Amino acid sequence: MISAPSRYHPLAVTLHWLLAVILIIALVMGSQVLEKIPNTDPEKINALRGHMMAGGLILLLTLLRIFVRFKTIAPNPAPTGSALLDKVAALVHVLLNLVVIVMAISGIALAFSAGLPDIVFGGSGQPLPISFQDFPARAVHGIIAKVLMALIVLHIVDAIYHQFILKDNLMKRIWFGKR
Template sequence: MSNQITPDRYHPIHVVLHWLVAIVTIFLLAVGLLVFPNTPNSQELQMLGMHKTAGMFLGLLMVGRLITRFVFKRPAPADAGHPLLNLAGKVVHFLLYIGVFAIMFAGGSLSLAYGLDNILKGIGTIPEDLFIYPQLSAHGNISYILIGLIAMHFGAALYHQFIRRDNLLSRMWFGK
């Protein structure tokens, strides 16, 4: 039966969601680590509002992606050439999902703790020292873990593409 055949690549909707998640995640990490520390106080609220909106958009993408991951057929597991590397690949994929959900949870919980929604509506001001909230340290620490995971993931994609030459990237792209 044709619908039992294992596909060569991920479903196009899952591919779109993978790359949108990748772009938004890397954008948010870059803003959080490089732009926020240099943002003048006068623009802090505007930046936090944009960061929150982008974070919620990422949440929607991640939920959609989780659904498409289980609804559509996936290609057979990639072979990195060693059982330990294959296991590492699975663990990193799993931790990428956990990491993105965890950083969003910490960020959302932080914004609820100091009332960002009301501050955006003009009620109250941003607390002087946000570090009194443990959610901020959690949000920051998870961001470093995520960067490490993305670096390993990116490195693995390069390893497959240029050393094993198995064209792994085509599995996360469009085509017949």
């Protein structure tokens, strides 16, 4: 029987931190930048292009991360001393991946329902819709974004709790080094 390593696989670590950065950028871009640019502003198309490319990359990297997670041996779960908190932590990890995938799917649905692939990448010269609020997928995308932000905050709070309250050196597990 193979014992559990003390750290995650280096590819899993790389994907974790790469996704963390890209997700935060995409969430800030969507909620703080894109929201404020009117659809009549020509710069909106460039902003949408970056946001959509980031979303596609996030989806691919998340699927790769899930694949890597199932193909590699992970460290044992880090106990908190509370069965309830341990269950919440496990649920948050599953939900993070699931919500990221649903977020990407809702973004793809919004893009296709609004004709964005042709407008943003095809150079069709068509204007953007007057408002994205008219598309049901936009409401889903916005709600899922808020859920994802809450899950990310929970994930960070949990890491801080482990690292500085429990002092169990949890962050070492998701960093590079000998397994």
